[in-house]
Amino acid sequence: MNIDRFVMAFAGFMILLSLSLGYSVSPYWFFLTAFVGANLFQAAFTGFCPLAIILKKAGVAPGNAFK
Numbered sequence: 001m002n003i004d005r006f007v008m009a010f011a012g013f014m015i016l017l018s019l020s021l022g023y024s025v026s027p028y029w030f031f032l033t034a035f036v037g038a039n040l041f042q043a044a045f046t047g048f049c050p051l052a053i054i055l056k057k058a059g060v061a062p063g064n065a066f067k
Contacts, residue, residue: 001060002060002061002062002063003052003055003056003060003061003062003063003065003066004062004063004064004065004066005063006051006055006060007043007049007051007052007055007065007066010051011036011039011040014032014036015033015036015037018030018032018033018036019033047065047066049066052065052066
């Protein structure tokens, strides 16, 4: 699994988790959903993603988006 796919999988998991927590625990968890979405949006234009940097330093193979 390369960095691109890992970032998408992690973001999707975090969105689903925060939506379920926002529905069942507290609506404040929806702020996590908004944060993940905003981070994905800015990464699409800037190429800057903190998770991608961490994964690259950990030795995960880069994909096309985060070289």
